[in-house]
Amino acid sequence: MISLDDVDDGTESPEAKWLLRLYVAGQTSRSLSAFANLKKICEEHLHGSYQIEVIDLLINPTLAKDDQILALPTLVRKLPAPVKKIIGDLSNTERVLVGLDIRSLRPENALRNDDVSGHR
Amino acid sequence: MQNLLKTSTGIKGLDEITHGGLPQGRATLICGSTGCGKTLLAMEFLVRGATQFNEPGVFMCFEEKSEELQQNFLSLGFDLNELVEKNLLTIDHVHLEPSEIEEAGEYDLEGLLIRLGYAIDSLGAKRVVLDTIEALFSGFSNENILRSELRRLFRFLKDKGVTAIVTGEQGERAFTRFGLEEYVADCVIFLNHTVYQQIATRRMRIVKYRGSAHGTNEYPFLIDQQGFSVMPISSLGLDHPASIERIPTGVPRLDTMLGSQGYYRGSSILITGTAGTGKSSLAAHFVNAACARGERCLYFAFEESQNQIIRNMHSIGIDLGQWVELGLLQFQNARATLYGLEMHLVVMHKAIDQFKPDCVVIDPISNLVAAASEIEAKSMLSRMIDYLKMKQITALCTDLTSTSGSSLERTEVNVSSLMDSWLLLQVLEGNGERNRGLYILKSRGMAHSNQVREFILSDEGIQLRDVYIGLGGVLTGSARDNQKAKDQAESLDCQQQIELRQREIERKKMAIEAQILALNTQFEAEKDDLIRLINKEKQRNDTLIMDRLTMAKLKQADKISDPLSPLKNTGRGF
Numbered sequence: 001m002i003s004l005d006d007v008d009d010g011t012e013s014p015e016a017k018w019l020l021r022l023y024v025a026g027q028t029s030r031s032l033s034a035f036a037n038l039k040k041i042c043e044e045h046l047h048g049s050y051q052i053e054v055i056d057l058l059i060n061p062t063l064a065k066d067d068q069i070l071a072l073p074t075l076v077r078k079l080p081a082p083v084k085k086i087i088g089d090l091s092n093t094e095r096v097l098v099g100l101d102i103r104s105l106r107p108e109n110a111l112r113n114d115d116v117s118g119h120r
Numbered sequence: 121m122q123n124l125l126k127t128s129t130g131i132k133g134l135d136e137i138t139h140g141g142l143p144q145g146r147a148t149l150i151c152g153s154t155g156c157g158k159t160l161l162a163m164e165f166l167v168r169g170a171t172q173f174n175e176p177g178v179f180m181c182f183e184e185k186s187e188e189l190q191q192n193f194l195s196l197g198f199d200l201n202e203l204v205e206k207n208l209l210t211i212d213h214v215h216l217e218p219s220e221i222e223e224a225g226e227y228d229l230e231g232l233l234i235r236l237g238y239a240i241d242s243l244g245a246k247r248v249v250l251d252t253i254e255a256l257f258s259g260f261s262n263e264n265i266l267r268s269e270l271r272r273l274f275r276f277l278k279d280k281g282v283t284a285i286v287t288g289e290q291g292e293r294a295f296t297r298f299g300l301e302e303y304v305a306d307c308v309i310f311l312n313h314t315v316y317q318q319i320a321t322r323r324m325r326i327v328k329y330r331g332s333a334h335g336t337n338e339y340p341f342l343i344d345q346q347g348f349s350v351m352p353i354s355s356l357g358l359d360h361p362a363s364i365e366r367i368p369t370g371v372p373r374l375d376t377m378l379g380s381q382g383y384y385r386g387s388s389i390l391i392t393g394t395a396g397t398g399k400s401s402l403a404a405h406f407v408n409a410a411c412a413r414g415e416r417c418l419y420f421a422f423e424e425s426q427n428q429i430i431r432n433m434h435s436i437g438i439d440l441g442q443w444v445e446l447g448l449l450q451f452q453n454a455r456a457t458l459y460g461l462e463m464h465l466v467v468m469h470k471a472i473d474q475f476k477p478d479c480v481v482i483d484p485i486s487n488l489v490a491a492a493s494e495i496e497a498k499s500m501l502s503r504m505i506d507y508l509k510m511k512q513i514t515a516l517c518t519d520l521t522s523t524s525g526s527s528l529e530r531t532e533v534n535v536s537s538l539m540d541s542w543l544l545l546q547v548l549e550g551n552g553e554r555n556r557g558l559y560i561l562k563s564r565g566m567a568h569s570n571q572v573r574e575f576i577l578s579d580e581g582i583q584l585r586d587v588y589i590g591l592g593g594v595l596t597g598s599a600r601d602n603q604k605a606k607d608q609a610e611s612l613d614c615q616q617q618i619e620l621r622q623r624e625i626e627r628k629k630m631a632i633e634a635q636i637l638a639l640n641t642q643f644e645a646e647k648d649d650l651i652r653l654i655n656k657e658k659q660r661n662d663t664l665i666m667d668r669l670t671m672a673k674l675k676q677a678d679k680i681s682d683p684l685s686p687l688k689n690t691g692r693g694f
Contacts, residue, residue, distance in 0.1 A: 070256075098222060
């Protein structure tokens with residue numbers, strides 16, 4: 001069982017290229033599976049250069065306003081800009097990758113995808 | 121069983137038609153088309169709650185940003201910033217940008233509930249507005265999740281015990297586009313914004329109010345500098361009081377015509393006339409007299425501006441400006457076509473409620489027809505007059521009748537039956553001049569003159585003069601003056617004739633008296649002569665007797681016992 005207290009996974013590096021923030025409300029099964037799914041995706045696609053921050057709105061309800069959180073769980077891509085939001089338990093990996101701009105659904109953008117995923 | 125508790129909205133009129141306010145601890149749906157005032161009504165609910173009832177509120181907006189809202193409401197006199205600083209209001213702008221959101225897996229709207237819950241708890245809010253929650257439908261694609269979450273949201277609001285307003289855009293078939301009424305079952309208010317003959321009128325209707333009686337009509341409402349106001353005005357009856365107090369008309373001669381005392385207080389007076397007959401001047405006299413008594417007057421002018429009226433009335437020696445400065449007189453100038461009749465009614469109601477006048481002038485009512493049909497105008501005016509009568513406000517209405525066409529004894533709006541006193545100003549044409557005449561067509565409950573008076577606008581105001589009524593017909597103006605001069609000459613002539621005759625009598629009398637004197641003198645003279653003759657005869661008789669006695673003595677005749685009764689033997693007389 002993964003705990004949500006494991007905030008910083010991946011790397012501690014200050015120049016982490018991907019700053020991801022996951023909003024949840026309590027340690028529900030949906031929260032936990034969202035975190036697990038996110039971690040798996042990051043490991044596979046962003047190994048090394050990412051940072052995940054988990055925010056429990058039950059503890060910090062004021063933070064919901066800042067990132068305009070309505071649905072839970074919500075993953076917010078703080079970096080790189082622009083801000084992107086993905087809602088749900090992140091079980092649909094394909095949509096998460098699209099949402100994070102890691103991979104486009106459209107094959108004609110394959111070239112750009114290669115550039116982005118050059119860290120692999 | 122406890123009665124349904126209600127939360128007062130503090131909005132003028134709305135509490136009256138809902139009999140106390142919105143259902144406490146429940147949600148109310150306000151729906152209507154774009155720009156009908158949903159957001160304003162909702163926000164005013166919170167502002168009034170905060171300022172009048174000290175109940176903090178949460179405004180969750182899904183469309184406008186909080187800065188925009190603050191700016192918008194500042195123009196209505198609501199300083200939202202101040203309320204926010206006093207912790208009486210929280211504005212939470214929920215930004216939804218569908219393009220930024222990717223859905224990947226299952227989710228719920230717990231985030232929204234947490235935000236709302238936090239806002240409510242941190243303020244201790246009693247009132248909540250969600251404006252408009254329908255935006256969620258464009259933000260999230262999974263409608264099934266959304267609907268179940270909405271149900272959860274409304275349950276959550278109920279559990280929190282807050283009185284909530286949710287707004288919704290009018291749908292094509294249902295009240296709202298996304299069927300919000302499905303979740304809000306307690307109270308539904310529908311706002312309407314109709315345009316008829318290019319004039320817009322806002323109306324409100326309570327579609328449903330579970331567990332409570334409520335007004336069912338469409339009530340016109342107004343949005344102005346003071347916010348929202350609803351007028352429950354169709355519920356007036358004919359049970360207003362009737363005062364026996366009389367108030368002067370401002371024109372002494374007119375008072376005389378109206379049973380020497382003027383109008384009844386709280387009555388309605390109609391002045392009809394063609395253009396330029398002095399209707400407004402008569403109204404100004406009335407206002408002037410009322411203000412001079414220290415009463416408050418409200419002047420609704422649909423044709424002229426305040427300054428124009430004041431200037432014009434100066435020319436007939438009436439200074440209305442001084443009363444405006446003293447705050448006894450207020451003008452409400454608006455073109456009749458500015459808004460619909462209902463709106464006029466609302467505006468007038470509002471002005472009357474605020475200013476609390478003793479007298480009201482509506483100049484002219486005929487212009488109101490321009491804003492709607494005749495039937496509507498009549499219904500509006502009858503409600504207006506009922507309202508004024510209920511408040512015991514004397515109403516003076518002018519009405520412009522068209523010169524062409526039918527009888528002058530009709531009004532443009534057919535309201536004469538509503539009026540207690542009806543003055544008719546009419547142009548009397550003749551001899552190349554136009555003169556004004558004033559009649560009293562009717563005046564309920566008082567003796568009044570049946571005669572026409574000539575109506576003159578002079579530097580010292582209105583003067584009423586008797587018209588010449590004689591063989592030559594009704595004469596006014598210079599013709600009347602002519603006739604008057606003629607009459608005067610004639611009467612002078614008569615006077616002279618009379619004096620002449622009287623002198624003749626004197627003369628005759630003197631002549632006769634002289635004759636009498638002469639005759640008397642003659643008589644006296646003749647009488648003297650006769651008396652002298654009589655005496656003479658007497659002496660002669662005496663002498664005769666004496667002679668006889670002497671003769672007898674001399675002839676030694678028998679002794680005559682009584683020398684003085686010789687005739688005893690000869691007879692009775694002499």
